[in-house]
Amino acid sequence: MGANGKNGNGRSNGNGNGHGNGKNGLSERPKLAVWKFSSCDGCQLSLLDCEDELLAVAEKVEIAYFLEATRAQVKGPYDISLVEGSISTPEDGKRIRKIRRQSKVLITIGACATAGGIQALRNFGRLYDYITAVYARPDYIDALASSTPISEHVPVDFELRGCPINKHQLLEVLNAFLNHRRPNIPTYSQCVECKRHGTVCVMVAKGTPCLGPVTQAGCGNLCPSCDRGCYGCFGPKETPNTSSLATWFGWQGMSQRDIRHVFRSFNAGAEAFRRESESHE
Amino acid sequence: MVSRKGKTNGDAAAAAGAGTMERAVIDRDGLDALIAALQDDGYQVTGPAVRDGAIVPGRLATGADLPMGWTDSQSGGHYRLEQGDPDRMFDYVVGPQSWKASLYPAEQLLFTARRGEHGFTVDEPRIDAPRLAFFGVRPCDLAAIRTLDTVFEGGPFTDTRYQVRREGVFIVAVNCARSADTCFCASMGTGPKAAGGYDLALTEITAEGRTRFLIEAGSERARPILANLPQQPAGAKDVEAAETAVAKAAKAQTRAMVPEVEALLKRNLESPHWDQVGKRCLNCSNCTLVCPTCFCSTVEDRTSLDGHEAERRRRWDSCFTMDFSYVHGGSIRRESSSRYRQWMTHKLATWHDQFGMSGCVGCGRCIAWCPVGIDITEEARAIADSEGRK
Numbered sequence: 001m002g003a004n005g006k007n008g009n010g011r012s013n014g015n016g017n018g019h020g021n022g023k024n025g026l027s028e029r030p031k032l033a034v035w036k037f038s039s040c041d042g043c044q045l046s047l048l049d050c051e052d053e054l055l056a057v058a059e060k061v062e063i064a065y066f067l068e069a070t071r072a073q074v075k076g077p078y079d080i081s082l083v084e085g086s087i088s089t090p091e092d093g094k095r096i097r098k099i100r101r102q103s104k105v106l107i108t109i110g111a112c113a114t115a116g117g118i119q120a121l122r123n124f125g126r127l128y129d130y131i132t133a134v135y136a137r138p139d140y141i142d143a144l145a146s147s148t149p150i151s152e153h154v155p156v157d158f159e160l161r162g163c164p165i166n167k168h169q170l171l172e173v174l175n176a177f178l179n180h181r182r183p184n185i186p187t188y189s190q191c192v193e194c195k196r197h198g199t200v201c202v203m204v205a206k207g208t209p210c211l212g213p214v215t216q217a218g219c220g221n222l223c224p225s226c227d228r229g230c231y232g233c234f235g236p237k238e239t240p241n242t243s244s245l246a247t248w249f250g251w252q253g254m255s256q257r258d259i260r261h262v263f264r265s266f267n268a269g270a271e272a273f274r275r276e277s278e279s280h281e
Numbered sequence: 282m283v284s285r286k287g288k289t290n291g292d293a294a295a296a297a298g299a300g301t302m303e304r305a306v307i308d309r310d311g312l313d314a315l316i317a318a319l320q321d322d323g324y325q326v327t328g329p330a331v332r333d334g335a336i337v338p339g340r341l342a343t344g345a346d347l348p349m350g351w352t353d354s355q356s357g358g359h360y361r362l363e364q365g366d367p368d369r370m371f372d373y374v375v376g377p378q379s380w381k382a383s384l385y386p387a388e389q390l391l392f393t394a395r396r397g398e399h400g401f402t403v404d405e406p407r408i409d410a411p412r413l414a415f416f417g418v419r420p421c422d423l424a425a426i427r428t429l430d431t432v433f434e435g436g437p438f439t440d441t442r443y444q445v446r447r448e449g450v451f452i453v454a455v456n457c458a459r460s461a462d463t464c465f466c467a468s469m470g471t472g473p474k475a476a477g478g479y480d481l482a483l484t485e486i487t488a489e490g491r492t493r494f495l496i497e498a499g500s501e502r503a504r505p506i507l508a509n510l511p512q513q514p515a516g517a518k519d520v521e522a523a524e525t526a527v528a529k530a531a532k533a534q535t536r537a538m539v540p541e542v543e544a545l546l547k548r549n550l551e552s553p554h555w556d557q558v559g560k561r562c563l564n565c566s567n568c569t570l571v572c573p574t575c576f577c578s579t580v581e582d583r584t585s586l587d588g589h590e591a592e593r594r595r596r597w598d599s600c601f602t603m604d605f606s607y608v609h610g611g612s613i614r615r616e617s618s619s620r621y622r623q624w625m626t627h628k629l630a631t632w633h634d635q636f637g638m639s640g641c642v643g644c645g646r647c648i649a650w651c652p653v654g655i656d657i658t659e660e661a662r663a664i665a666d667s668e669g670r671k
Contacts, residue, residue, distance in 0.1 A: 175583075175584060178586065178588070186602075187604070188599070189564075198378060198387075200335045201650055204358055204377075204650050205377075227333065237565075239603060241560075241563045241617060244653055248654075
């Protein structure tokens with residue numbers, strides 16, 4: 001399903017019946033599991049970073065599996081699984097299928113899980129070249145040729161973007177699933193956040209290249225409000241016009257190489273950014 | 282449109298006819314005294330301030346907070362604040378933010394609801410709006426405020442949140458003695474000189490190396506304030522200098538809206554040109570959010586984690602988002618071209634049907650703050666030209 005970015009309108013909430021049985025198929029005190037694949041743990045950390053709100057979450061859900069927080073493990077099935085990280089090894093591919101079978105609702109969190117992450121840079125080269133350059137014993141490495149998002153392997157009920165995700169958005173998604181409503185996670189541009197906050201556009205006022213016009217909102221306009229251009233951490237927005245923005249970057253004096261590189265970072269594997277970067281090879 | 286006589290916008294003609302103190306000349310001390318007088322009257326004074334490389338509205342404590350010696354360079358997708366004549370106070374024009382943000386905040390809490398034993402209770406928050414004085418309102422923005430008045434107060438329903446904020450606002454206008462390359466108010470009939478709707482209007486005049494301000498009262502309540510400022514009588518020369526300065530600004534405008542644009546756009550809803558502009562349009566929403574008259578909003582409901590409390594917030598929205606045209610089953614305007622067409626035809630054409638006026642005031646913000654420099658005047662001209670080629 002891949003709510004964000006796949007169908008472009010973020011409308012799907014994987015629930016489908018906000019009413020009906022009324023409980024979203026979830027138990028009275030739903031069991032929450034947090035899973036890690038190829039990733040840096042930063043998105044899971046956002047859940048711990050919820051601090052005060054985390055206590056409220058822990059009251060509403062049973063934290064059944066969350067190794068970053070506790071070694072205690074409760075067996076599945078699980079009502080909600082939060083999945084961090086990309087599918088990067090054959091083992092990952094097997095494990096995500098097992099987790100999907102054990103999860104009523106599966107929500108992917110972060111750029112790795114939703115777009116393949118920074119490690120998807122390898123998709124543009126040859127795996128062999130990288131592992132022989134990095135590892136003393138490349139034969140120990142059992143990795144897939146590409147790093148891919150979870151949604152390429154199993155059905156996903158909701159994709160929460162960001163590198164890392166925003167903790168307020170994470171709480172909103174959990175809150176929405178617990179209350180049987182659609183999450184308020186907009187898919188429009190970063191510019192909307194900047195303008196609502198009164199942040200002066202760094203591209204227009206300073207000539208700083210910024211991916212904001214093609215990037216999904218959600219971070220709370222962190223970089224532009226600190227006088228930096230948007231790095232695209234939240235991936236492509238709905239209907240992104242990357243080619244127009246790239247053409248403008250070129251007119252402002254940016255080289256083809258630099259244009260390629262701005263689209264190749266945490267969300268390099270997201271389709272719109274991947275295609276744009278490839279057109280500047 | 283709602284009449285504001287005797288409140289904010291006593292019309293200029295009435296003021297001019299009333300005799301004493303309709304105009305004078307003040308210097309920088311006079312500006313200081315004006316800001317102090319407004320504060321003494323209980324106004325929170327908001328005016329131009331330099332922040333993050335642009336002129337944006339900020340709180341003015343004294344006249345010394347006004348940005349001196351700045352000018353701006355603006356073109357499609359380009360804005361730079363630059364050093365100008367160090368003795369001039371108002372040589373910059375409009376920046377990215379308009380007065381819309383003060384009258385109609387980007388986010389407003391509409392109500393909170395709490396679940397009880399028998400149903401739920403709803404609380405509407407009180408609107409705690411300070412008494413505002415807008416200092417340095419340009420004629421295009423004055424026209425934009427008139428437009429917002431019509432939208433929020435002119436129809437069968439009044440937006441009470443807007444009304445409460447708008448009610449007491451004291452307006453000090455500044456006529457433009459300089460135009461940016463993005464300005465086209467002259468062709469929209471909204472500037473560069475204010476035609477009423479203000480309490481006081483300033484025009485900066487420089488003669489014999491001295492910068493002073495012609496100040497004119499536009500409302501009854503402005504007269505006593507003007508009378509108490511340190512001043513000199515306005516001579517014929519001063520009035521002429523102000524007229525000349527404004528005329529020069531009008532003449533300097535390089536952009537203009539094509540004539541009869543309303544009919545032009547209505548004739549060209551199927552023009553192939555929409556696809557051309559759709560290829561460049563980022564559908565990022567910037568044009569609508571910087572526009573001083575774009576008023577669309579969305580509401581968002583949130584719940585507490587336990588589901589016992591909820592709140593509804595109203596936020597600025599934009600016709601450039603997919604969600605804006607979402608109805609059951611999907612979004613109606615999926616292409617950039619259809620979203621751009623919706624915005625431009627509403628602004629310049631169907632706004633007339635809806636409100637009896639144009640939605641565009643010629644401030645040029647949508648041109649400067651479009652990240653890829655799409656120019657509404659150029660797009661209108663391209664459509665006009667395409668008719669000629671048929």
